Amino acid sequence: MQQTNVLEYLEKTVLRVPQKVAFSDGTDGIDFQTVYHDSRAIGSYLAGKGYYNEPVVVFMRKYPKCVPAFFGCVYGGCYYVPIDEEMPRFRIELIFDNLKPRVMLCDQGTLEMAKTFAFDGEILIYDQVTQTAVDDAALAKIRDRQLDTDPIYIVFTSGSTGVPKGVVACHRSVIDYIENLSETLGFNEDTVFANQAPLYFDACLKELYPTIKFGATTYIVPHSLFMFPIKLVEFLNQHRVNTVCWVVSALTMISSFKTFDKVKPEFLHTIAFGSEVFPIKQFKLWREALPEAKFTNLYGPTECTGMSCYYHVDRDFELDEAIPVGRPFHNTQILLLTDKNELAAQGEVGEICIRGTCLTLGYYHNFEKTNEVFVQNPLNDRYPELIYRTGDLGKWNERGELVFVSRKDYQIKHMGHRIELGEIEVNVNMLEGIQTSCCIYDKATDKIVLYYVGDMELKALVTVLREKLPRYMIPNKVMKLDTMPLTANGKLDRVALKARFEAEKKEK
Amino acid sequence: MNELIEILENLHPEVDFETCETLIEDKILDSFDIITIISEINETFDVVIPAEEIVPDNFNSAKALYELVCRLEED
Numbered sequence: 001m002q003q004t005n006v007l008e009y010l011e012k013t014v015l016r017v018p019q020k021v022a023f024s025d026g027t028d029g030i031d032f033q034t035v036y037h038d039s040r041a042i043g044s045y046l047a048g049k050g051y052y053n054e055p056v057v058v059f060m061r062k063y064p065k066c067v068p069a070f071f072g073c074v075y076g077g078c079y080y081v082p083i084d085e086e087m088p089r090f091r092i093e094l095i096f097d098n099l100k101p102r103v104m105l106c107d108q109g110t111l112e113m114a115k116t117f118a119f120d121g122e123i124l125i126y127d128q129v130t131q132t133a134v135d136d137a138a139l140a141k142i143r144d145r146q147l148d149t150d151p152i153y154i155v156f157t158s159g160s161t162g163v164p165k166g167v168v169a170c171h172r173s174v175i176d177y178i179e180n181l182s183e184t185l186g187f188n189e190d191t192v193f194a195n196q197a198p199l200y201f202d203a204c205l206k207e208l209y210p211t212i213k214f215g216a217t218t219y220i221v222p223h224s225l226f227m228f229p230i231k232l233v234e235f236l237n238q239h240r241v242n243t244v245c246w247v248v249s250a251l252t253m254i255s256s257f258k259t260f261d262k263v264k265p266e267f268l269h270t271i272a273f274g275s276e277v278f279p280i281k282q283f284k285l286w287r288e289a290l291p292e293a294k295f296t297n298l299y300g301p302t303e304c305t306g307m308s309c310y311y312h313v314d315r316d317f318e319l320d321e322a323i324p325v326g327r328p329f330h331n332t333q334i335l336l337l338t339d340k341n342e343l344a345a346q347g348e349v350g351e352i353c354i355r356g357t358c359l360t361l362g363y364y365h366n367f368e369k370t371n372e373v374f375v376q377n378p379l380n381d382r383y384p385e386l387i388y389r390t391g392d393l394g395k396w397n398e399r400g401e402l403v404f405v406s407r408k409d410y411q412i413k414h415m416g417h418r419i420e421l422g423e424i425e426v427n428v429n430m431l432e433g434i435q436t437s438c439c440i441y442d443k444a445t446d447k448i449v450l451y452y453v454g455d456m457e458l459k460a461l462v463t464v465l466r467e468k469l470p471r472y473m474i475p476n477k478v479m480k481l482d483t484m485p486l487t488a489n490g491k492l493d494r495v496a497l498k499a500r501f502e503a504e505k506k507e508k
Numbered sequence: 509m510n511e512l513i514e515i516l517e518n519l520h521p522e523v524d525f526e527t528c529e530t531l532i533e534d535k536i537l538d539s540f541d542i543i544t545i546i547s548e549i550n551e552t553f554d555v556v557i558p559a560e561e562i563v564p565d566n567f568n569s570a571k572a573l574y575e576l577v578c579r580l581e582e583d
Contacts, residue, residue, distance in 0.1 A: 223538075223539070224532075224535075224539075226539040227532070227537070227538070227539045227542040227562070227564075227567075228562055228563055228564065229559045229562055230559050230560060230562070230563075231563070249543075253539070253543060257546075257557070257558060257559035257562060258558060258559055259559040261559075262559055262560055415540060458521070459517075459521035459522075460521075462521045462522075463521055463522045466522070471538060471540060472540065476544065477518075
């Protein structure tokens with residue numbers, strides 16, 4: 001029978017390699033039998049308490065036990081919503097407002113903090129819930145009711161109105177993604193992953209699901225190692241890591257400090273990267289260090305479940321060239337639509353729109369935003385068919401490869417994270433003493449620059465922003481102005497601010 | 509030293525860099541900060557911090573970091 005549930009991956013693998021280490025942080029690891037048992041115990045608990053088809057917030061440290069926590073929610077017929085201790089409280093509360101969750105799963109390390117949230121539902125502790133006796137009958141009953149179009153997770157992404165949007169994904173789109181990603185990158189039972197992405201983004205699907213599909217192993221790299229390049233490479237070698245799917249900034253952190261002169265990742269043969277432009281100078285350092293390795297550029301929005309396109313790097317690039325986004329995965333189509341909603345000709349710029357099973361279900365409890373971007377395919381006037389409008393502009397090059405050009409709006413990619421500049425501005429503008437603010441992004445130096453007008457001192461502003469925004473959204477430079485430049489129509493003049501920033505850079 | 513403190517204070521205005529000696533241990537600095545600090549030091553002091561010097565001990569306090577910069581400037 002055709003697979004309709006992601007848990008079937010785990011159930012097949014546990015029969016084959018129950019004792020093999022599935023997830024480890026380098027010190028503590030859990031095998032597939034434990035993943036299977038703990039997930040089913042959590043699912044049984046949720047079923048016993050009558051939680052079903054609803055969000056379960058998973059608030060745990062980033063370590064191997066998070067994974068059974070996620071699958072436990074799916075066993076219970078619920079969907080997991082990962083949040084993290086690094087998220088500012090203000091953002092967590094916005095997420096809770098959207099979800100109205102009745103239950104949250106914590107561990108001993110996060111429990112105290114969890115108790116301080118404005119949350120009146122039930123708080124579960126991992127080590128207690130996993131003591132629950134597995135209720136086979138209840139789990140079977142849930143499985144029987146589950147469809148492949150039912151949700152399994154929600155991850156939150158930046159929203160320009162200041163409120164994060166929860167992207168809801170189902171079994172079917174995740175299975176479609178994992179099957180095609182695994183085929184494209186050649187994952188198998190011998191794959192040893194090192195996970196870099198936070199577990200509260202869809203980026204971690206690349207490691208979690210292939211690991212349970214193949215019985216592979218994932219090492220969750222301690223966050224602090226990404227500060228220290230030599231230690232990081234030593235970690236990869238110690239655990240014989242052969243595959244990484246990382247954001248570009250994590251890879252360039254290694255190459256830009258001449259780390260390869262001292263130590264090289266000896267076992268690494270598959271390197272996938274994405275989420276932002278790979279500077280060619282840095283890319284060349286990687287290729288020289290690992291000439292035999294396969295390098296693949298990945299591209300895709302969270303709204304289409306992980307990644308949608310790939311390009312295996314098969315040629316050299318000039319320093320001013322961009323590595324193409326390439327072609328869509330099997331069973332995914334890219335439509336490049338012009339302003340007139342017609343297909344763009346080769347070389348012509350159009351909006352990247354995506355068609356296929358990969359489309360997620362939309363934004364949680366937000367039909368308005370969902371309907372703005374998950375829309376009827378304008379090329380089809382015969383039957384209902386949704387496409388997702390990414391807001392990314394691209395073109396087909398002369399080789400027939402998709403190339404990313406720019407954004408339509410003020411969304412940026414910074415250190416591998418997707419950010420709406422509007423979300424930063426909304427949060428600044430809410431503060432007392434601020435009249436107005438405007439953010440620009442300087443691509444050349446990868447800096448977010450905030451200009452503001454108001455009485456607030458610069459230091460005080462940065463300090464409060466840290467409580468409201470995730471770390472990666474904090475502006476790199478903040479500057480106070482007497483007046484904000486406006487366009488003839490009275491809108492914030494971003495072009496003038498950019499010119500001002502350029503002039504200031506030159507003065508230095 | 510003042511220039512260095514300024515770089516650090518731009519990142520974390522809430523921290524007293526004259527006294528704090530546990531910037532890494534207490535997770536005050538994260539990987540974003542480290543990368544920013546290294547590139548700012550490169551721009552301001554014209555020194556490149558090599559990979560083998562990017563270790564916790566050199567980043568735990570402004571003083572340690574300053575000593576590193578001085579050492580590299582002499583080379």
